[in-house]
Amino acid sequence: MADRQDVSHIVPLNIVAEEAIERLLDAAFGPDRHGRTAYLIRQGMPWVPELSFGMMDEHGELVGSLQSWPVALTHADGTQTPLIMVGPVAVSPALQRTGHGRALMDAVVNAARAHHSEPLMMIGDPEYYGRFWGFSAAATGGWTCPGPYEARRLLALSADGAAIGGVGMLGPRITAPV
Numbered sequence: 001m002a003d004r005q006d007v008s009h010i011v012p013l014n015i016v017a018e019e020a021i022e023r024l025l026d027a028a029f030g031p032d033r034h035g036r037t038a039y040l041i042r043q044g045m046p047w048v049p050e051l052s053f054g055m056m057d058e059h060g061e062l063v064g065s066l067q068s069w070p071v072a073l074t075h076a077d078g079t080q081t082p083l084i085m086v087g088p089v090a091v092s093p094a095l096q097r098t099g100h101g102r103a104l105m106d107a108v109v110n111a112a113r114a115h116h117s118e119p120l121m122m123i124g125d126p127e128y129y130g131r132f133w134g135f136s137a138a139a140t141g142g143w144t145c146p147g148p149y150e151a152r153r154l155l156a157l158s159a160d161g162a163a164i165g166g167v168g169m170l171g172p173r174i175t176a177p178v
Contacts, residue, residue: 010107013052013065020062021054028090037147038123041170042069042085050115051084053107055091055100063092066104068112071121073143075168082118082173083156102132109133112159119164120157129155142167 013021025033033039047067055064066089072080086108091100112120122135123145129135135155143154146169156164 009056009058010103011054011056012049013047013054013067014049016054016056016062016065021065021067024062024065024092025088025090027093028096029088033088037145037149038085038087040146041172042071043172045069045071045172048084051086051108051111051117053104053111055104063095064100064104065090066101066108068108068120070118070173071170072173073166073168074171075166080174081166081168083121083170084112084118084159085170086120086122087124105129105133109157109159116160118159119162120159121170122155123149123153124155126152126155133157139164144169146171 047069051068053066054062057063066086068087069085071083071085073083074080086105089101089104091098091104109120111117120135121140122129124135126135126137135157137152137155140154140156141151142165145154158164
């Protein structure tokens with residue numbers, strides 16, 4: 001395993017060209033990625049600049065990105081509980097399993113805690129995201145998604161220690177955060 005990427009190469013994603021981000025996402029996940037459940041949950045939402053990061057190599061090329069999105073848990077009465085959806089965590093295929101994704105996740109979790117953001121949620125591997133950052137499916141049992149998903153992979157993390165839970169459907173927010 002290569003050394004973990006120096007976090008000094010992590011930059012705000014909003015300074016990176018959109019085309020570079022899209023190329024990296026296609027390389028990491030394939031051009032058919034837009035049909036995934038995560039895309040349905042965040043459909044039409046802009047990513048959150050203060051919780052979205054890029055990783056540049058020594059040549060100034062984008063080799064990793066992590067976007068965070070304003071989403072919500074919509075309850076039966078139509079009210080929404082705001083959440084931040086983390087992901088995708090994309091790393092250039094040649095650099096996967098070298099610590100780049102972990103450094104990006106460290107950056108987003110630290111930024112979310114510093115900003116006292118809404119709870120974070122994601123669809124991911126509970127063993128990995130739980131071990132390093134404390135994401136868990138313990139409070140997401142009442143959540144559903146607009147597409148296929150495995151309940152054990154629907155994860156949440158409180159950025160400020162507030163309780164997470166509720167019953168409803170994950171989807172775009174009616175209004176984005178200020």
